[in-house]
Amino acid sequence: MLKLIIGNKTYSSWSLRGWLAAKQSGLPFEEVVVSLYDEAWETRKAQSDLAPSTGKVPTLWDGEAVLWDSLAIIDYLDTLSGGAHFWPKERPALALARAMAAEMHAGYMPLRQACGMNLRHVLPPAPLSAEVSADVARILQLWREARTRFGGGGAFLFGDFGAADIMFAPVVTRFVTYSVAVPADARTYMDAILAHPFMTEWTTAAKAESWVIPRLEPAGV
Numbered sequence: 001m002l003k004l005i006i007g008n009k010t011y012s013s014w015s016l017r018g019w020l021a022a023k024q025s026g027l028p029f030e031e032v033v034v035s036l037y038d039e040a041w042e043t044r045k046a047q048s049d050l051a052p053s054t055g056k057v058p059t060l061w062d063g064e065a066v067l068w069d070s071l072a073i074i075d076y077l078d079t080l081s082g083g084a085h086f087w088p089k090e091r092p093a094l095a096l097a098r099a100m101a102a103e104m105h106a107g108y109m110p111l112r113q114a115c116g117m118n119l120r121h122v123l124p125p126a127p128l129s130a131e132v133s134a135d136v137a138r139i140l141q142l143w144r145e146a147r148t149r150f151g152g153g154g155a156f157l158f159g160d161f162g163a164a165d166i167m168f169a170p171v172v173t174r175f176v177t178y179s180v181a182v183p184a185d186a187r188t189y190m191d192a193i194l195a196h197p198f199m200t201e202w203t204t205a206a207k208a209e210s211w212v213i214p215r216l217e218p219a220g221v
Helices: 013-025 070-080 091-106 109-114 130-150 163-177 184-195 197-208
Strands: 002-006 029-033 059-062 065-067
Touching (some): 059 070, 070 163, 091 163, 130 184, 163 184
Parallel strands (some): 002 029
Antiparallel strands (some): 059 065
């Protein structure tokens, strides 16, 4: 059976992506949650199951094969599950979905740094820097383009829930946590992500966590 090692569900955006990918694949997997950055972390990340990734999560084991990058995990699980669960089939849609996923994977550092994932709070609206605002505008533009061109009236970016939605799911939670103002079409998409059964399962588990990582909590909260 596959084994997926993830971090705290409250905070770990990359773990959310890997976990959603595992759920979307339909393959059975063992879930192992580790508490990041606690007093045991240096010892824990050196253990044999996390040592190959130097503590990066998610880490996926398939027998002796190991991966620790969320986009790589998506593609690996896509292959294992027959190539039917993650990417759109038509070439123009596939091209945009892959470009969006890669841009999310590599970009939006101002948004990531200013608005870390934290499912514990919904904070009052606050001014965004020019750099963060540019990231938000770009994301909203991509969401609108995907849904307009390829959504086909479905709830998600390319109609059915898939890899692009998985990559942007943590951004949806960030927009909620930091009360980022979005237009109605983006809010409709966000609501669909938040209502997806996989997301409700994750957020329920996150709310049950007792771990608090002070460095990842908003100042003054």
